[in-house]
Amino acid sequence: MLYRTLGRTNETVSAIGVGGWHIGLPKVPEETGIAIVREAIDRGINFLDNSWDYNEGASEIRMGKALKGGYRDRAFLMTKIDGRSKKEATRQLEESLRRLEVDTIDLVQHHEILRFEDPHRIFDQEGAHAALLEAKATGKIRYIGFTGHKDPHIHLHMLAVAAEYGFTFDTVQMPLNVMDAHYRSFQHLVLPELVKHNIGVLGMKSMANGILLKSATATPVECLHYALNLPTSVVITGMDSMEMLDQACEAVESFVPMGPDEVASLLERTAKAASRGEFEPFKTSSIFDATAQNPQWLGEEPQRVQQLMP
Template structure:
């Protein structure tokens, strides 16, 4: 994997086949919209991250009712927009819902275009069919790309690696190749329903940009008392990830992420094995990866209206 250090602090990697260079650590958008983070602090976190070399910005149309995108939009004003690779996600599975959400994201972020837009929470086996329906969300994103509203298209999910593989298969059957895929990659994932073992090799083979998330699972991994935060970040950075997206809700946590990148050295097999051995027992049941084993993290399950209408042709098959 091609990577460079532009300065002593930040590592940059190539995003799949896009040839875009992005920071190996990405700033997670969810945390900057949380209630305990005021707007002033959120803007300070984003701008300090950019000043320190972080270029990859993560967000989503549904994060904190739009607050996360609004705050990021304010932080990216003035000279900051041109320094970042901006990503957001949309939940709509129908063309109409996806187009509407994308336009709302553009407004909140106060930008003319978004670098990368991803289909969010591909969790169910029917999601790929809805996204790639002729009146599905991917048609909206392709039109938006042609109109200059976005540059690249990807998808995300945190539930089941087989759903990710299914999404890649359905995309290929429509002669479509994603630019990026986002998924949980952490020291516990390797032991349970593993994206690292099942999906990562396929992304590397197809040269699709790998976006790792949940490297600390919002701090839940640390409650296992088996690993330290820096170890978690180093493990994710050691995988063939383009970006490891991490949630940052304080200046201290930002400093921790920057320290992880600055001190990162490629790990040998023995180092990886010993880290995985420490987490094997705690990880075996999925207890510390509740995004895989519960619906607590499934915002689209709690808000099914975000997905939009089922495809017309499916509805027409139903008996009246």
């Protein structure tokens, strides 16, 4: 297994991480989801991704079961919350702690930063960030990050608002793949800022749940190699079977840094298919936007905003 440092945290994490959504899918038997997590840890993968909203909690419940029997001590555990208010974020975090059956979560991230208003709600005095800071102070969480898949400019806005409040995130999660380089690119716009400030880079959607592969321009291993070749701390990839775990491990074992010509050749192959975002629907549609379909997860708007309304 290849290991890297998670930004300025000095935590050592596996370059490949287990995606939490897939292990809780209804089509995946619970025992299979648990076995995937344990086998991944046994094979050296220590970074575990999850979210409060994945599969109505099934993903966290299965991961909690998988971490019993000493596996928790060998894992760097991350989950995400959707709440924008302090009250809702606290509720979701407490639920995640119960489902995962742990006292401390290594990393909690503000999930689906998709709207330009999200940062202002989160950093409001009644916002979700206050909840995470309190949780960190009491030892319930260790690090704080955020995720999003819609637009790199929204990521930059989140970083800017955080800076206004004197806060620097420990991690940022975003799409990094062979097509992102051509369209509304997180790689070109956000990645340099994260490297500059030594923020841990969590790459996701290297294959976009297989959608990128439908373009027939890159293989699964090429997709993983490209993401690994970027200055990522972790490339999170979905695994709904032992075969997918094997594929991820194979990609790590066969990875060598890609030269400029190799990168250019791969990008040339994907340029046409990537030009309009067709194979990155998480950027161009609301299909991947769970909070858009469940706005109640976000919680109430800040009182100061409500008071302005007629």
